[in-house]
Amino acid sequence: MNTQIAQLTRKTFMIKPLILACVVLAPVWTHAAVSEAEVEQLREEVKNLKAMMQQYVEQQNHVSNQLVEIKQTTLKPVQQAAAIQTITQTSSQGLKTKSGAEFSLYGNVRADASYQAEGGSLSRLYNQINSVPLQGNAxxxxxxxxxxxxxRLGLDFKTPTQMGDVGGKLEVDFLGVNDGLRIRHAYLTYGDWLVGQTWSNFAVPDYMPETIDALGYVGGAVKRTPQLRYTHNLSTETNVVLAAEDSKDDSSNMRLPALTARLNHKFNDTLSFSARAMGAEKKTDADTETAWGVGLGAKLNLTDKTVLKTDYYHVKGDSSFVSWTNQGFVTNADKDIIATNEFDSITIGLTQQLSAQWRGTLGYGYMKADNNADYINALADKTKANKNLWQAWANVFYSPVKPISIGLEYVYGEREAFGAAPNGSTKGEDNRVNAVMMYNF
Incomplete structure (x- = not known):
């Protein structure tokens, strides 16, 4: 391209002197009365010069057009890259609130259905194994x-500051009274600290086998509490979590928060473990008692597609952390605490990833209360307190596309009460088929 431009430039320098000579000498030739042949020759040369000039102009226009095309071709990818970079930066920054906090929206639309062959209250769809009617009784x-x-609908927030990020979460569903909106999680985080409501530090759901029932089954715990929590990393594999929690125990006049501690350790990529402890004051108008508990949980990846989960609790004097228990303590007419309930519970389950779209879980849960005569004799209605509970379940989930999950589950369970109904029955039965369809966004 540069060679062509140079050649055209040299031609231009050669042509311009000829034209100038013709213009200057024309009068001289006229006065000299040149011959007709010479005039005709001169005309021919002028004609040739015009043709050469026309060709030169066309070549110059062609070169200019090529330069424009080269410039556009060179700039276009640069402009495209700049546009892509702008879009990427905007996307990575995320949406922002009026005050400048970054946030992301998530949640699901969930439809549950249950066919109940035998079970509990008509007003409640989810697990109620501890209160299903005794056989032959309504x-x-x-x-x-x-x-x-x-x-469910949730928002995650983050605000960068000079002292580090301040984070937050707000998550709600409609499992309140009469399908009213209720808070699931609402908290802020700063460094190692958390303030607000989220999963209890003692009754964590991490080691519960998967269920379709939104509350899980006996042996596990689904508990969210207001709390002040501190996390300290001992190493990349181990951390300690301490919390002061409001356990929301309606049977106790809370004066002091429950204190909980949790040790989490990851042995390797296949095995993780959690040890937990809880202590809480139980208070009436006339008396106080200390409740306590311990918990152990483990998750083991038997293969890259097979996961085993198990969780165990031993608790004395509390009914607020672990689900489906008897009341934590009983009182006399003077509000003196005369006896406490003590129990053990365990759950275990195996989840198998059958394919990219299919997975299934087999699970079993069991809870047993101590046979404490003082506690049992102080109960106003012994049919509402249980010696033991158990449930077994099997489910399968299918995801035709990533955001959609369809599940089907069968669960059977029984409770054995301390007291017998008028017809002599001490056993209640939970026999259900559950189905769910979720769109996660």
């Missing part, structure tokens, strides 16, 4: 229930 049989109340 059982709810052959019932179909459905709800979208477990539909």
């Amino acid at each position: 059982e709810s049989s052959d019932r179909l229930k459905a709800t979208l109340a477990a539909t």
Whole structure:
């Protein structure tokens, strides 16, 4: 391209002197009365010069057009790259609130259905194994229930500051009274500290086998509490979590928060472990008692597609952390605490990833209360307190596309009460088929 431009430039320098000579000498030739042949020759040369000039102009225009095309071709990828970079930066920054906090939206639309062959209250779809009617006593049989109340909406927040990021979460569903909106999680984080409501530090759901039932089954715990929590990393594999929690125990007049501690350790990529402890004051108008508990949980990846989970609790005097227990303590007419409930519970389950779209879980849970005569004799209604509970379940999930999950589950369980119903029955039965469809966003 540069060679062509140079050649055209040299031609231009040669042509311009010829034209100038013709212009200067024309009068001289006229006065000299040149011959007709010479005039004709001169005309021909002028004609040739015009043709050469026309060709030169066309070549110059062609070169200019090529230069424009080269410039556009060179700049276009640069402009495209700049546009892509701008879009990427905007996307990475995320949406922002009026005050400048970055936030992201998540949640699901969830439809649950349950066919109940035998079970509990008609007003409640989810697990109620501890209170299902004793056989022959106002059982709810052959019932179909459905709800979208477990539909969930959440927001995660983050605000960068000179002292580090301040984070937060707000998550709600519709499992409140009469399908009303209720808070699941609402907290802020700063460094190693958390303030607000989230999963209890003692009753964590991490080691519960997967269920379709939104509350899980006996042996596990689904508990969210207001709390002040501190996390300290001992190493990359181990941390300690300490918390002061409001356990929301309606049977106790809380004066002091429950204190909980948790040690988490990851042995390797296949095995993780958690040890937990809890202590809480139980208070009436006339008396106080100390409740306590311990918990152990483990998760083991048997293969890259097979996961084993198990969780164990031993608790004395408390009914607020672990689900489906008897009341933590009983009192006399003077509000003196005369006896406490003590129990053990365990759950274990195996989840198998059958394919990219299919997975399934087999699980079992069991809870047993101590046979404390003082506690049992002080109960106003012994049919509402249980010697033991158990449930077994099997489920399968199918995800035709990533955001959608469809699940089907069968669960059977029993409770054995301390007291017998008028017909002599001490056993209640939970026999259900559950189904769910979720769109996660």
